[in-house]
Amino acid sequence: MSIASVTATTGVNGAKTSDKAGQGWGNLGAEDFVKLLTTQLNNQDPTDPVDNSQMLAQLAQFSSLSTQNDMKDSLGKISAQGDTLAQISAKLDTLNSTVAKLTSTSATPA
Template sequence: MDVTTATRATPTIGAKKEDTVFNPKGVLGKDDFLKLLVTELQYQDPTDPMDTEKILNQTSQLATLEAQTNTNKTMKKIADVFQSSSQFAAIGAIGKMADLGNDDVRLDEDGRVSFDIYFPDSVRNGTVEITDSSGRVVKTLPLSSLEKGVHTFTWDGGTAGGERAEAGVYHVSAHYLDGSGEQKKSRVGIYPVESVRFDGSEASLKLGSHYVPLAQIKEIYEG
């Protein structure tokens, strides 16, 4: 008898009704295999005994598989708990500061680039500096009076000399005087967390005018 495919064990003539092994769902677990083994041993033909070693090996393999399945289920539950915890942690970030870990903006070949800068204080005056990878100032944008908060700027790709800057990655920082005349600095990439949006299992935080996946944020801290 092939115990790997059977869903009902037909008892030998003379077997008691309560000895019948019946599985209405057609699924065999390790306990079902043990019942089949006991039944076969009880009613086997003495002149042609069954291969008990084969059934024992199959039962052992099934028990191992069941243990692995239970472990996988447990790990999935743990992963779900951590995922939920991560989402709640993202909600707790609202009102705090998030740092993307860089001040980069990318300029296309023929386009322009818009970027956000957060000013934690009101601005009296100052400048926004756009520098290349070597630290050379490519363009300076003037700052006039601004309120505290996130402000959007647009760079048309022109350089201080009136030429077109090469496409690539540039760095943006701001140097300004606040309302009390104190010198301050800010840069692209640091913003207050305004809200959280969930797309399936992924959380994104609203930083400035964009939503950024939580995985791309390097640091969250009190403002």
């Protein structure tokens, strides 16, 4: 009897786990966080519920992470724009030196 490879596993209450499992936290987004939060709330022990301060701390951490990711994206765009401006500046310098040479050559009497 052969055993096929496992492509998906079953989690709590028969829910399939995400294909993102094992890829690290970098691939998780807001939708994944909401799924985790609702699963946590659905599966908590009614006699010992999760402390509100813990849930607020998790929400604050997620908000901070989201803000950091937005800043990283913005800084990446700014960096790319800086590279483009540097290339434009180099081309303008070349153009200015070429124009200066042409101007000095044409200004010289023959």
